[in-house]
Amino acid sequence: MTQTMTLSRRFAGREGGWARPPRQVPTQTGPLEPLVGQRILAILDCENLSYGSRDLGFHFAYDRLAALLRNVARTCALHAFFSREPGDAAATRFVARCGWVAHPYDIQTVRSYRGTERLANSDGLILFTSGLLASHSDADVVVLASGDGALVSDLARFLRSLPKPRRIVTLSLAGSTSWRLDARRNPAITANIEIGRDCLRPVDRSYRLKGAM
Numbered sequence: 001m002t003q004t005m006t007l008s009r010r011f012a013g014r015e016g017g018w019a020r021p022p023r024q025v026p027t028q029t030g031p032l033e034p035l036v037g038q039r040i041l042a043i044l045d046c047e048n049l050s051y052g053s054r055d056l057g058f059h060f061a062y063d064r065l066a067a068l069l070r071n072v073a074r075t076c077a078l079h080a081f082f083s084r085e086p087g088d089a090a091a092t093r094f095v096a097r098c099g100w101v102a103h104p105y106d107i108q109t110v111r112s113y114r115g116t117e118r119l120a121n122s123d124g125l126i127l128f129t130s131g132l133l134a135s136h137s138d139a140d141v142v143v144l145a146s147g148d149g150a151l152v153s154d155l156a157r158f159l160r161s162l163p164k165p166r167r168i169v170t171l172s173l174a175g176s177t178s179w180r181l182d183a184r185r186n187p188a189i190t191a192n193i194e195i196g197r198d199c200l201r202p203v204d205r206s207y208r209l210k211g212a213m
Helices: 046-055 062-072 090-097 123-135 149-160 205-209
Strands: 039-045 058-060 075-084 101-106 108-112 115-119 141-145 167-172 191-194 200-202
Touching: 039 046, 039 062, 039 123, 046 058, 046 075, 046 167, 062 075, 062 090, 075 090, 075 123, 090 101, 101 123, 123 149, 141 149, 149 167
Parallel strands: 039 075, 039 141, 075 101, 141 167, 167 191
Antiparallel strands: 058 200, 108 115
8 A cells, every 4th residue: 555645536526537737746756665676668648748747847867757657667668659750750759868768659631520530649559559569578577657547447457367367556647547447446547656847847948948848
């Protein structure tokens, strides 16, 4: 229970919903005990963390999180998922420079009965690719870095059904984490980690111009 207490106080106020961003963000990301000395496979939802960080007045620091995970883990495989305009390689280069394997989802423009629509949700790519990665991984722990209740709940349940048992740990931001991910209530999730200021940067124009997502 101690592994979830800090984050659980900042879960969204209703099942599957989202809370207003709190004013306080912890200084340090934690608790990290579930990751220490473990073989880690990390799945990162860039849109969820980027937008959640901006709501709090920050940019998400992908390089800092990569360094933090490598520092505490025995081994690390870091995979980041995001949507992009077809052919736009800027985000891919940025994520790769920060130490992550990039998995871009090309935004599609389609016609439907509602007219022209842009399909920019990378959740399907996250679900499919995560299953492939986990099936070929020797990881003890899968870190799901997102506060999206539907995506992470489904992904945690699917990963727990694979032949090799793994612990599932979420990593997300205060104010943009669904109640459904509370490890005390979700049997597919082992522990929750809250992202702190050590993995964030204050919003400023100079950093944004360098290609921050």
